[in-house]
Amino acid sequence: SYDFWQTLFQAIKNCGRPIEIDMHAKGINQIMIDMANDTGMTVKLGCKSWAEHMGLGYHQADIRELEIPRPERMETGVFAVSNGERRFTRYGYADLFQQDRKYNLLFRLWPGTQRHLLWGDPKTVAAYSRTAHFCGASGLELCEPLTFKGREGSGHPGGRCDYADPALEPAMDWQKFAYTYLLWGRLLYNPDTAPEVWRRSLSLSFDAGAAGAEVALANASKLLPLVTTAHLPSASNHAFWPEIYTSMAITPGHPSPYSDSPKPYRFATVSPLDPQLFSSIAEFVADELAAKPNPKYSPLVVAQWLQNFANTATKALDQFRADAARKSSPEFHRWEEDLLIQIAVGRFFSSKMRAATAFEIFLLAGEAEAGKLALAQYEQARNIWAVMAKRAATIYKSDIDSGQIPQRRGRWDDRLPAIETDVNDLRTALSTPPADAKPSPNSSKLISAITAGSSRPTLAASHVSPTAFSPGKPLDLTLTTAATAADLYYRHVNQGERWVQTPMQKTGTAFKSAIPAAYTQSVYPLQYYFVLHRATDQAYHPEFNADLSNEPYFSVWHRS
16 A cells, blocks of 8 residues: 555655654565655664564574465465565564664564463573674664553453462562563663662562572573464463463364464474474475484474473472562462463473474374374373363463453363363374374484483584675684584575575585675675584584573674
């Protein structure tokens, strides 16, 4: 509707005062940008960070395949641009990081992943702060907790936090999230803020229990952003609510509660939100059974990380319970209950990922042992959810209402029947060996890895990233490592493009390669990472740190 926008922009131009034009990046094209710039006003484009959810503290290395423009996905009418040729603008920064652009870029963290439970991890917030100015961006805004509360008829008497016990309802809803606001407010402004800033607040609330409270919530708060990054059944914050997860079936043949997910709709086929660095369950199992090396973070590694964070949070929660003052206070109980829910949701996803991995082995290789393991892991996940849901039903009202559709309503206990149905369907499916299964000599090792506690290989490496590049000249890169081989992956900072892979040349203890001159002759910044090889092991450089709070690639945006 360009005529409409031209009329609006002309009014802005002639209104006689400065107006900042803030344009949503979804579906934006050069026609719209030029029309806005012609007003002479400041123009800002708002890009989604991690689609409509909260991922880890970096910008996804690539978008989901579903967001890549394809001929069969082109639409006409109102969405001809945003769901057609500019489809890749929907859930990230797209191709907007262009040199000499006449607009600012601002990231916005949408409310899909965290909207109702207490959240607070200083290291994740600091990571978001450091990436808020990625390649010269203007910063980051976030949607506050309870963003959806009150829309689509979801406003009800008795408090926006939906506690069953009125004594737990704070006088004002922001008071529940005071710690969340403190962390984002201070660390987003300065990622190097001294810990004493938030620890003073915790000490005032919990005295000696402050240390346990900080560690428990920090680790519990890592769980859902990790799930979102590695397993995203829907980019829409309207549909996917991992806090109160509407279950997607492991077994085939079920209708999906999420429409923007790869077909056939099954838990194992769900794409990561960052498919460049993480693998889906189906991709991982197929590669492992075929002995095809894949450096991506596997669902078993993710499941182990979830388990580790949940274990650390549980241990710190025990300390918090033992040491905290004023254990009868509403604030203590709000923290305790939300911690228990988040820890259980993390454990549930950890077990369900293992179950789906085992079932995928059963489907592809026909291994009965894998089927038994799938059922055991899924029953464990079901039990974790059931215990949590029973307790949560005494804490929260029966309808934690955030909108009209079922995925935005209800409570943890009303999600249990769908999980139970899928467990029973899995039991039935295991009674009939798959007709098209192909036994693999690699299946036994993979089955063992499901419960062995998967970890990534550690391959030491060092690299000093250039501070700038010269367009039209090669960008030489050197990597020092004891690995036997190394590959360079590079890409323009443009989510409309795919990554380029090239082997590096070994010289002594170093590997060398270059991003070609023809490639650097571009309006875009550059980003890259390395894949290290040793025997059957593969690893990234840079790898994630223990807190999953660093950028897993290098970027160079300054030009010389």
